[in-house]
Amino acid sequence: MIFLQVLSTEFTKLKRTKITWALGLVYCIAPFMVSLMMMVLKEPELARRMGLIAQKAQIAAGSADWPTYLTLTALLFMVGMIVLGIAEAFMFGREYAEGTAKNMLTLPVGRGTIVAAKLLVASAWFLIMCIAVYGESIALGFLVGLPGFVPGLIAKNALLVVRLVLEVLMLGSVTAWIAVAGRGYLAPVGFTILGLFLGDLFAHTGWGLWFPWSIVLLTSGAGGADAPIPGAGSMIVLVGVFLACAVGTYLTLDRADNTQ
Amino acid sequence: MSDRTSAPAAQPAVGDGKRDGVPAIRTVDLTKHYAEVAAVDSLSLSVRQGEIFGFLGRNGAGKTTTIRMLLGLVRPTHGRVLLFGNDVAAERKVAVSPVGSLVETAASYPTLTVRENLDIQRRLTGSPKASVQRAIDLLDLHELAQRRAGRLSLGNKQRLALARALLPAPRLLVLDEPANALDPAGIVEIRRLLRRLSDDEGVTVFVSSHILSEIAHLADRIAIIHRGRLIEQIDATELESAAPNKLELQVSDADRARAVLEAIPGAGEISRIEDGTLTVSGFTIRPAAIARAIVESGLELDALTPMNEDLEARFMRLTGGE
Numbered sequence: 001m002i003f004l005q006v007l008s009t010e011f012t013k014l015k016r017t018k019i020t021w022a023l024g025l026v027y028c029i030a031p032f033m034v035s036l037m038m039m040v041l042k043e044p045e046l047a048r049r050m051g052l053i054a055q056k057a058q059i060a061a062g063s064a065d066w067p068t069y070l071t072l073t074a075l076l077f078m079v080g081m082i083v084l085g086i087a088e089a090f091m092f093g094r095e096y097a098e099g100t101a102k103n104m105l106t107l108p109v110g111r112g113t114i115v116a117a118k119l120l121v122a123s124a125w126f127l128i129m130c131i132a133v134y135g136e137s138i139a140l141g142f143l144v145g146l147p148g149f150v151p152g153l154i155a156k157n158a159l160l161v162v163r164l165v166l167e168v169l170m171l172g173s174v175t176a177w178i179a180v181a182g183r184g185y186l187a188p189v190g191f192t193i194l195g196l197f198l199g200d201l202f203a204h205t206g207w208g209l210w211f212p213w214s215i216v217l218l219t220s221g222a223g224g225a226d227a228p229i230p231g232a233g234s235m236i237v238l239v240g241v242f243l244a245c246a247v248g249t250y251l252t253l254d255r256a257d258n259t260q
Numbered sequence: 261m262s263d264r265t266s267a268p269a270a271q272p273a274v275g276d277g278k279r280d281g282v283p284a285i286r287t288v289d290l291t292k293h294y295a296e297v298a299a300v301d302s303l304s305l306s307v308r309q310g311e312i313f314g315f316l317g318r319n320g321a322g323k324t325t326t327i328r329m330l331l332g333l334v335r336p337t338h339g340r341v342l343l344f345g346n347d348v349a350a351e352r353k354v355a356v357s358p359v360g361s362l363v364e365t366a367a368s369y370p371t372l373t374v375r376e377n378l379d380i381q382r383r384l385t386g387s388p389k390a391s392v393q394r395a396i397d398l399l400d401l402h403e404l405a406q407r408r409a410g411r412l413s414l415g416n417k418q419r420l421a422l423a424r425a426l427l428p429a430p431r432l433l434v435l436d437e438p439a440n441a442l443d444p445a446g447i448v449e450i451r452r453l454l455r456r457l458s459d460d461e462g463v464t465v466f467v468s469s470h471i472l473s474e475i476a477h478l479a480d481r482i483a484i485i486h487r488g489r490l491i492e493q494i495d496a497t498e499l500e501s502a503a504p505n506k507l508e509l510q511v512s513d514a515d516r517a518r519a520v521l522e523a524i525p526g527a528g529e530i531s532r533i534e535d536g537t538l539t540v541s542g543f544t545i546r547p548a549a550i551a552r553a554i555v556e557s558g559l560e561l562d563a564l565t566p567m568n569e570d571l572e573a574r575f576m577r578l579t580g581g582e
Binding site for chain 2: 018106
């Protein structure tokens, strides 16, 4: 019962926060950019007339069809690492930045309950964002009138997106831990960006299948056609990272002196 | 009964629970070290149920660290904290459930309204819905209830923090500098509220403050902490009724009076001479004997005023200030 109360208060805090709304809005604009790119590829002359590209611009970004579009769409969910990272950083870090951590930690509520509720609400928010972004992407694909639609294509792509979203969710507890240990949101936001950078770096080495951020990159296809595909071992790494960091967040919240 | 304790090493807890015999707060040999520095050192306190307990100390004396240990925010290096008999380290949730608190600066969620901030606290403490309105009434926050907390003045943020502390209908209020940012009228109002909660509802109030007059007005008992150690614990009534330890004499010739008093054993020390007024302290003979000596020497004694050491003077003396 108390878990539901904690969950509902976390939801109240989230829905009354400008940052998460702004973040969601920016994320929802991303599919427009991808579909715009498709439109330019599909109708370069029309795009020139509309001023979308310069008169003499060269377009060399692949073909304008559903397979290319869905491949690019999948990348949006890889970038979700940053979206979720910022949301988690804010949910945990705001308690320190706004000085409310001491209020929260003097409540007769288990600190594990607080961690679980915050992770769950941030994950639910991210899932809703992902569903919105994916639905929007598919609708925009039809609106642009892309060729090459095959009924099974979206189903196959949707499975990839579900896997990507789950992989990104596994990284959420890392940011949460850094926010609690760093007592604010600057450190976790910085780490989220660093994670993406390191992920890209490691994806091009032999360690890509074992480095959490690289795993998401490789799954999304951002590593290129020749890049290895993460398997069960990589999934175990991600689940292990999630569990370890969730426990770490709890222990830091529970054991460390809260002198803020 | 005096609870006065002078410079104890590892003092035994003093005071007993008033209602059911269990103290509202009991600390046993409570110690907190940060590296080599002892922020709190072997602090043993006992706060009776229903009393207002003032906790005084200079900046850095260990007040806030003590309060943080009482609430389970900081882990003691050594020692125990018991709230109504429940050990904070072993059963934190049970121990803090009857406690409302305000630690250092008032903090709230700036994008939520006053009412929403209180409602969050209500839900998390399992309090009834009516408790939000009660807290708004008690702290006179009606006109601000729909305003975002981030737009409140500092004084009103403090009121909101106090209202939040009252939400679980606490049996114990732990307040760190509750008068911060409040205007003089607000300070009086909060003092009356705390007094009423203690007298009418039996709420125990543990209050720390820098404002000595505030504590002197409010507290039933006062503890003074210095460099992490409890150096005195005293009943407020004892402070008021203590025998005078200073005399102010208005005489016709202060220099001659000084010579007269210096010749009398037990007449104490002349600590000050100013405009025909002598201040005598540390005397062991009765003030009447001092007066008689002055008069018998042929001097005129215009006034003799016995003076008690007030809390401020006592605090300054005990903590090494002048």
